[in-house]
Ligand SMILES: Nc1nc2c(ncn2[C@@H]2O[C@H](COP(=O)(O)OP(=O)(O)OP(=O)(O)O)[C@@H](O)[C@H]2O)c(=O)[nH]1
C-alpha cells in the first residue's frame with residue numbers, strides 16, 4: 167500500500183510490514199495512471215527499493231485529502247475553542263455520505279465544558295445514526311474508543327482547524343509526534359500550509375491520515391435533488407412527502423416540514439440542509 171508520495175518517490179508499505187521507496191513504471195505517465203496514498207500496488211523489489219508495476223483498482227477515491235480506498239472518516243469538532251460550528255460539521259457529514267464513508271463524530275475538548283452543554287447535540291447526531299464520542303485529548307479521555315474505531319481500517323481524520331485532530335492522534339499513538347497548533351496559527355494569518363498526505367500504519371492494523379484543518383469547505387457537484395439523501399434522516403422523512411422530487415422547502419404535504427414542527431427533526435439540521443441547498447442551486451444557476 168502506498169503511504170505517501172513526494173516528488174515522484176512513493177513510500178510503499180509491504181505485506182511484511184516493511185517500508186520501501188519506489189518509483190512508478192515509466193509508462194504510467196503516458197497511460198494516465200495516477201498514484202494516491204492508499205493505493206494498493208504490485209511492486210518489483212530491487213534491494214531496498216522497488217518499482218511500482220501495477221495499481222490495483224480503487225474502491226474509493228477522495229480528493230481532499232487525496233487518498234484512495236478510505237473506509238471511514240473520523241470527524242473531529244471542538245466543543246469550544248473554536249466553538250462548535252454545526253454548519254461546518256454538517257458539510258463534512260454530507261461529503262462523507264456522498265462518498266459512502268463510515269463516520270465517527272468526535273466531540274473534543276470536553277474538558278472545557280460541562281457534559282450537559284453538549285448532550286442535545288450529541289443526541290441529535292446519535293438519533294440520526296452517527297456514532298458520537300466525547301473526548302479530551304488534553305485529559306486523554308475517550309481515547310480507547312477512538313483506537314477501537316480505527317483498528318483495521320483506512321481512516322482519515324477531518325475537521326476544522328484547531329479542533330485537536332493532531333493532538334488526538336498523538337495521544338492515540340505517542341510515537342507519532344505530529345505537529346500541533348503551528349498550522350492553525352498560520353491559517354489565522356491567511357496562509358495555507360501545504361502538506362503531503364501520509365497514511366500512518368497503526369500497531370493494531372489499519373492506517374490513518376491526519377489532514378490539515380479548514381475553516382471553509384465547499385460542497386460541489388451534488389445535484390439539488392440528491393442533497394436530502396445526504397442528510398440521512400431528511401432523506402428518510404422525505405419518502406412520505408406528497409410530491410416526488412420534493413425539495414422540502416415550502417411544498418404542501420411535505421413530511422420533512424411536518425417533522426420539524428413536531429420536533430422530530432432538529433432545527434439546526436433543517437437549517438443547514440436549506441443553507442446547502444441554496445448554495446447548490448446558486449452553483450447550478452451559475453453554469
Ligand atoms: N483544552 C483542550 N485543548 C486541546 C484539546 N485537544 C487539542 N487541544 C489544543 O488545541 C490546539 C489545536 O490542536 P491541534 O491538534 O493542533 O488541532 P488540529 O485539529 O490538528 O488543527 P490543524 O492542524 O490546524 O487542522 C492545541 O493548542 C492543542 O493543545 C483538548 O482536548 N482540550
Ligand SMILES: [Mg+2]
Nearest residue numbers: 331332345346
Ligand atoms: Mg493538525
Ligand SMILES: [Zn+2]
Nearest residue numbers: 407412414420
Ligand atoms: Zn418534502
